[in-house]
Amino acid sequence: MQEIQSLMGGFAVAMTWFNLALMFAGVTLGVLIGVLPGLGGANGVAILLPLTFSMSQQPGGTTSAIILLSCIYWGALFGGAITSILFNIPGEPWSVATTFDGYPLAQKGRAGAALTAAFTSSFVGALVAVILITFISPVIARFALKFGPPEFFSVYLLTFSAFVGMAKGTPFKTIVAMMTGFALAAVGIDTVTGQLRLTFEFTELLKGFDFLIAVIGLFGIGEILLTIEEGLEFKGAQAKLNMKVVLETWKELPRYWKTSIRSSAVGCLMGIVPGGATPASFMAYGLAKKMSKDGEHFGTGKVEGVVAPETAAHAAGTSALLPMLTLGVPGSPTAAVLLGGLLIWGLQPGPLLFVEKADFVWGLIASMYLGNIVGLIVVLTCVPLFASILRIPFAIIAPVILVICAIGAYTVHNSMFDVWLMVGFGILGYVFKKLDYPMAPLVLALVLGDRTEDSFRQAMLGSQGSLSAFFANPLVSTITGLALLLLFWPLISKLITLARGRNGA
Amino acid sequence: MTTGEKNSMEDKRPVTSMRVAELVMAGLFMIFGAIVMWDSRRLGSDWAEDGPQAGYFPFYISLLIVASSAAIIFRALNLGEKGRAAFVEWGQLRMILTVMIPTVIYVALIANPWFSLGIYVASAIFIAFFMWHLGKYAWARILPVCIGVMVFFFFLFEVWFKVPLPKGPLEAAFGFG
Numbered sequence: 001m002q003e004i005q006s007l008m009g010g011f012a013v014a015m016t017w018f019n020l021a022l023m024f025a026g027v028t029l030g031v032l033i034g035v036l037p038g039l040g041g042a043n044g045v046a047i048l049l050p051l052t053f054s055m056s057q058q059p060g061g062t063t064s065a066i067i068l069l070s071c072i073y074w075g076a077l078f079g080g081a082i083t084s085i086l087f088n089i090p091g092e093p094w095s096v097a098t099t100f101d102g103y104p105l106a107q108k109g110r111a112g113a114a115l116t117a118a119f120t121s122s123f124v125g126a127l128v129a130v131i132l133i134t135f136i137s138p139v140i141a142r143f144a145l146k147f148g149p150p151e152f153f154s155v156y157l158l159t160f161s162a163f164v165g166m167a168k169g170t171p172f173k174t175i176v177a178m179m180t181g182f183a184l185a186a187v188g189i190d191t192v193t194g195q196l197r198l199t200f201e202f203t204e205l206l207k208g209f210d211f212l213i214a215v216i217g218l219f220g221i222g223e224i225l226l227t228i229e230e231g232l233e234f235k236g237a238q239a240k241l242n243m244k245v246v247l248e249t250w251k252e253l254p255r256y257w258k259t260s261i262r263s264s265a266v267g268c269l270m271g272i273v274p275g276g277a278t279p280a281s282f283m284a285y286g287l288a289k290k291m292s293k294d295g296e297h298f299g300t301g302k303v304e305g306v307v308a309p310e311t312a313a314h315a316a317g318t319s320a321l322l323p324m325l326t327l328g329v330p331g332s333p334t335a336a337v338l339l340g341g342l343l344i345w346g347l348q349p350g351p352l353l354f355v356e357k358a359d360f361v362w363g364l365i366a367s368m369y370l371g372n373i374v375g376l377i378v379v380l381t382c383v384p385l386f387a388s389i390l391r392i393p394f395a396i397i398a399p400v401i402l403v404i405c406a407i408g409a410y411t412v413h414n415s416m417f418d419v420w421l422m423v424g425f426g427i428l429g430y431v432f433k434k435l436d437y438p439m440a441p442l443v444l445a446l447v448l449g450d451r452t453e454d455s456f457r458q459a460m461l462g463s464q465g466s467l468s469a470f471f472a473n474p475l476v477s478t479i480t481g482l483a484l485l486l487l488f489w490p491l492i493s494k495l496i497t498l499a500r501g502r503n504g505a
Numbered sequence: 506m507t508t509g510e511k512n513s514m515e516d517k518r519p520v521t522s523m524r525v526a527e528l529v530m531a532g533l534f535m536i537f538g539a540i541v542m543w544d545s546r547r548l549g550s551d552w553a554e555d556g557p558q559a560g561y562f563p564f565y566i567s568l569l570i571v572a573s574s575a576a577i578i579f580r581a582l583n584l585g586e587k588g589r590a591a592f593v594e595w596g597q598l599r600m601i602l603t604v605m606i607p608t609v610i611y612v613a614l615i616a617n618p619w620f621s622l623g624i625y626v627a628s629a630i631f632i633a634f635f636m637w638h639l640g641k642y643a644w645a646r647i648l649p650v651c652i653g654v655m656v657f658f659f660f661l662f663e664v665w666f667k668v669p670l671p672k673g674p675l676e677a678a679f680g681f682g
Binding site: 050053170173175180192198224225228394395399407411419423427430435453457460461 | 541604
């Protein structure tokens with residue numbers, strides 16, 4: 001039970017008045033970000049990251065900084081539900097499934113019940129995932145301490161193969177987006193040979209592309225352009241949330257314990273795989289619809305139909321931090337931005353973090369418990385406030401968000417070139433969305449590009465250029481095998497349906 | 506037919522089809538892949554005595570980009586009915602340009618070789634333009650909003666978080682360099 005002891009130590013680190021105040025600030029900001037169009041978890045955290053530079057240099061400051069940023073993330077996760085239920089606009093892709101039953105409930109005048117159900121089940125999902133992180137991550141980190149370059153490369157390969165295997169559309173677009181990320185990551189000085197790559201004598205390109213700029217442009221500007229194209233006006237249901245509705249809904253919720261358990265399990269499993277939150281929410285909704293007694297009434301405004309996707313999405317969103325903490329491999333763009341934060345503050349993410357910076361890791365894990373409790377309190381009490389923000393006319397909110405994005409892009413390196421890059425990435429993000437190119441693989445490849453390449457090169461050096469390095473021992477062969485299975489999954493599943501079709505005919 | 510109806514019919518006309526947009530994007534990716542490939546070959550993408558050369562990894566990346574964009578082009582040519590759908594309509598494009606053009610001017614106003622306004626003044630002008638042009642607000646509403654927002658941002662960044670942003674003549678007049 002060493003984990004419990006470490007966790008208690010973590011609580012001691014996280015439970016200062018300063019950190020608690022940061023949690024409230026972070027969650028409130030996060031919900032705001034989750035509610036506003038054009039700002040989401042990933043680019044919201046990216047924009048606020050530079051503000052933590054000075055904070056992280058004080059003693060114990062890195063823990064405070066990660067608490068602030070991770071609480072923004074929890075807030076953004078909670079905030080997605082508000083727009084889905086009240087306005088039928090999913091703030092984040094994983095809240096799409098929440099609109100299926102959440103919006104009909106709001107139209108029936110039961111917005112309060114839908115919101116309470118969404119927030120409470122989000123909290124439950126996150127709690128299950130945090131417990132999982134508490135007990136599993138030290139084990140994985142200990143295990144991963146033995147990893148060499150081939151093992152790390154196979155883990156990266158698994159991460160990227162998962163994107164290809166789980167892609168909704170054509171796998172080729174996922175591959176192109178991902179490889180573009182890798183190519184952009186290669187721009188600049190090669191760390192091994194010191195040669196200039198892909199800079200074409202432009203001095204601005206020497207330092208390469210920062211993924212924070214890409215995140216702000218792709219997710220921020222791109223989203224604003226899409227919103228403006230639809231000429232969007234917000235027409236939402238009224239949000240009234242009083243204690244009576246909350247308590248009544250809480251009385252109803254224990255009835256859905258089976259759905260909760262199922263959705264948490266789906267969420268935790270899918271969350272560890274990159275890009276898992278969105279499929280997890282759909283899967284949990286589908287499962288609940290199939291297994292529930294009144295499954296045929298799903299979509300007409302059932303509280304259970306809100307519980308399922310929200311539990312799963314939050315469980316997935318939280319457990320996405322598990323591979324980030326233990327292996328240094330982020331499972332989502334937001335986790336990638338948090339990982340970028342660690343690097344900027346001078347911490348090396350990966351298994352060694354548990355050994356060298358135990359204070360930091362356990363402080364963060366403890367703050368996950370506290371942050372979600374704080375989050376639940378904030379969202380339950382402040383819904384009308386957040387909903388009223390969506391009623392600010394678009395002609396005011398859009399330029400303010402664009403200004404915030406520009407400031408965020410500038411502060412990453414104090415460079416105007418980055419602001420121009422952000423505009424470019426914004427246009428790219430708009431085209432990507434319209435043509436169904438996924439953005440998350442590009443961002444993750446941009447983040448992990450250098451480390452993937454380093455581990456690949458080192459592994460190849462070890463084996464004198466032979467690919468057999470990735471099948472040298474049972475561990476690395478298993479991971480590589482899994483990665484290849486996922487990579488070719490679109491092809492395999494097509495073959496299976498073909499074979500079945502032939503049998504049937 | 507009134508001018509309003511005529512306008513809305515023109516608004517619905519597609520600028521380009523999905524197929525053309527898919528082909529152009531995949532074509533751009535292919536060019537990008539070719540550039541990466543060319544540079545990797547220049548750096549050397551083989552196995553040197555001391556290990557892989559600098560272009561070794563990017564070369565395979567570029568190979569995948571070119572191959573996948575070829576597959577996307579092939580798919581786009583066989584899209585059928587779906588390929589004829591509108592990628593973007595004229596009305597939508599106009600809305601996007603009413604955001605994009607001011608944004609580009611805004612970024613140029615922040616800092617340029619001739620006359621830089623700094624981020625605060627440029628942002629205030631940008632927000633004011635949006636509210637006036639898109640929101641049709643009266644100046645009595647516009648000025649308090651854009652000045653208030655920028656004063657808040659100024660204190661947030663320059664004073665509380667000590668993150669310096671680009672400044673121009675107005676800030677200099679107040680003694681902030």
